[in-house]
Amino acid sequence: MQSAANFPRIWNPSPIGSSSKVQLVNLKQHRKAHALHCLRSEGHEEKLENSSQDKLGVSSVVKEDKHKDIWNLFREAQQNILYLNKQRLAAVEELEKLKNEKVELLERLNQLEAESQIVIKKDKSSLLWELLLRVDSMVLNGLIGTEEASSMRQLVREHQANISEFPLDVLQQGDAQVLAELRQLPNRGKRNGLHVIHICTEMDPLVSVGPLASYITGLSCALQGKGYLVEVILPKYSTLDLDEVEGLREIEADAYSYFNGQLYANRIWNGVVSGVGVTFIQPLYYSSMFSRDKVYGYPDDVDRFAYFSRASLDYIAKSGKQPDVLHIHNWQTAIVGPLFWDVFVNQGLEGTRILLYGLKLCLVPPERLELCGLDPASLHRADRLQDNTNPQMVNILKGGIVYSNKVVIMSSAPSKSIPGLEPTLAVHKEKLFFAPYGLDNSKWDPSIDVYLPQNYSAENLLGKSTCKVELQRQLGLEENGSATIVGCIFSEISGVDLESLKSIIRSRKKNDVQFVIMIMNEDQMIINEMERTQDEIEGGNLKVVTGSNEVVSHLIYAGSDIMVCLNFFQDPLLQVPLKALKYGTVPIELNPQTGYVGTHEQEATTANFINSLFGRMSLDQALDLMKDGRLWKLKIVEAMEKDLCCDVHISAYTSIKSL
Structure with a gap:
């Protein structure tokens, strides 16, 4: 048996001790749980409290925003009501104003009607004297010169028999309107004008090689605007721009020539x-004559245009046309002259006369005249077609001069001649009319000029002020609408008196005069000289533009008040004086040819017109004239309305009919 000492001792806690420990543990756990519960409860309550406060804040903001919106709507409604009230009051005032204007207008109409009744009762003698006295007024206010006044008085007296046809309402208007109507007296009762047929080789925009094309179109349109009946006969080139022809149609029957x-x-x-x-003439047998790449420059040019000239006359005679004037151009159709008088004058064209415009010569052997039916033996004579310097040849342009009733020479040169034909022109000097080169109105017309910021015309000059400001802006000049701009455009600088030019610039250093000089020349020495002058002028009132700039050149013509020209005869191709007049800019001469006198009593050159309208003014005189704004405007309007080229031709046509 084991001893008790060998068994392990087992501790057996008493029931009382065990129970106390368990209770202690449970108590601690309970306290801990309670503390956690309290903490959690407090946190939850804080969250609930915060959540409630947030909801309350949002609700307040929403209410405040709604309040603001309502207040804004109320204020807007008030403003709208006030605005509508103002509009209503303005409408009432405007209505009242219109009523008053209507009453005034009716009163004015009654007054005008009463005045017109008084005028109607005037007899011819009263009207005659009223017009003569108005001419006196025009002289006194500078609208016309004494020479034109004398002619105008004579014109009024000559029309005394039908003076009652003068529009009576015009008498109640200003002198400018009366003058414009008086100038129409020669055409009174002749609204149909003359019947003119151009036989030519170019017409813009159908076919254009040189200045003839724009000359034909511009002159024809201008004449029709004055009551003339104008038509053109052309070869039917294969290169024609037929899209420009309205109502193009082929005539069924063939015309033989x-x-x-x-x-x-x-x-x-x-x-x-x-x-x-x-009218276009198309040869059938000789179809290759005008089916070529170029208009001119072929060995058979004489044959080609002789065929066309004869075919044109055959067509006119056959169609029964009886034009007042056949207008022929250059050597290409100059042969129409001898053909008309030798072959066609008795074919129903007894009342027709010939006018030639010509510059270029063409020499051919006499036998070539037989091609179109002329007799070489009768024409190869010194007083007819025989050339002045080469007697073995005939000169077709000379034949045009000899066989035409009148001859227009387009020239700006003082000599007014055609080299090689001086003896012929001297013999036929009574036939001669001289005109400046006409402008291409599709390009040089301020009313349609595509390069201008605003177009203008003689009837409405407002756009010219806009062009002035734009010119100042582009060139860096002070943008001052009241400043006077003096322009200068030179293509051939070799003839310029630089010292005179610099002198007039330096003499006008005031801020109210600005100079713009365009030098279309590559002479660097001249350019440097003018640029040094530009640096000398204080205030930046001189700007020098070099090279050819089409936009700037158009703007200089339109924006300038005065244009300084070398003289009125030099540089006929650039045509500075003529363009200046067209754009309402007064041209003055830097180097006037004081000794020049016109070579023919019928001559109407650019220089003569400028001198008659403005006199031979210096820059200072032109600036003084500008101070009289009314007179200045009258003169530039008259200049813009003047078509020198057309007027010369009308004089030539009119003189032809009196032969």
Whole structure:
């Protein structure tokens, strides 16, 4: 038996001791749980409290925003009501104003009607004297010169028999309106004007090689605007821009014409170009004559245009046309002159006369005249077609001069001649009319000029002020609408008196005069000299532009008040004086030719017109004239309305009919 000592002792806690320990542990756990519960409860309550406060804050903001919105809507409604009230009051005032204006207008109409009744009762003698006295007024206010006034008085007296036809309402208007109407007296009762047919080789925009094309179109449109009936006959080139022809149609019947001993058929086309009737002649047998790449420059040019000239006359005679004037151009159609008088004058054209515009010569052997039916033996004479310097040849342009009733020479040179034909022109000097080169009105017309910021015309000059400001802006001049701009455009600088030019610039250093000089020349020495002068002028009132810039050149013509020219005869191609007049800019001469006198009593050159309208003014005199704004405007409006080229031709046409 084991001893008790060998068994392990097992501790047996008493029941009381064990129970106390368990209770102690449970108590601690309970306290811990209670503490956690309290903490959790406190955190939850804080969250609930915060959540409630947040909800309460959001609700307050929403209420405040709604309150603001309502207040804003109320204020807007108040403003709208006030605005509508103002509009209503303004409408009432405007209505009242219109009523008053209506009453005033009715009163004015009644007054005018009463005045017109008084005028109607005037007899011819009263009207005659009223017009004569208005001429006196025009002289006194500088609207016309004494020479024109004398002519105007004579004109009024000559129309005394039908003076009652003068528009009576015009008498109630200003002198300028009366003057414009008086100038129409010669055409009174002649609204249809003359019937003119151009036989030519170019017409813009159909076919254009040189200045003839724009000359034909511009002159034709201008004449039709004055009551003339104008048509054009052209070869039907294969290169024609037929899209420019309105109502192009082919005439069914062929028209035959004589050439080289036989009759040949031609196809005839017609249409309208720029408001002018145009007829095209297309050879059938000689179809290659005008089916070429170029208009001129072929060995058979004489044959080609002789055929066309004869075909044109055959067509006119056959169609029964009886024009007042056949207007022929350069050597290409100058042969129409001898053809008309030797062959066609007795074919229903007894009342027709010939006018030639010509510059270029063409010499051919006499036998070539037979191609179109002329007799070489009768024409190869010194007083007819024989050339002045080469007697073995005939000069077709000379034949045009000899066989035309009147001759217009387009020239700006004082010599007013055609080299090689001086003896012929001297013999036929009574036929001669001289005109400046006409402008291409599709390009040089301020009312349609695409290079201007705003177009203008003689009837509305507002755009010219805009052009002035734009010119100042582009060139860096002070933008001052009241400043006077003096422009200068030179193409050939070799003839410029630089010292005179610099002198007039330096003499006008005031801020109210600005100079713009365009030098279309590559002479660097001249350019450097003018640029040094530019640096000398204080205030930046001189700007020098070099090279050819079409936009700037158009802007200089439009934006300038005065244009300084070398003289009125030099540089006929650039045509500075003529363009200046067209754009309402007064031209003055830097180097006037004081000794020049016109070579023919009928001559109407640019220089003569400028001198008659403005006098031979210096720059200082022109600046003084500008101070009289009314007179200045009257003069530039008259200059813009003047078409020197057209006026010369009208004089030539009119003189032809009196032969």
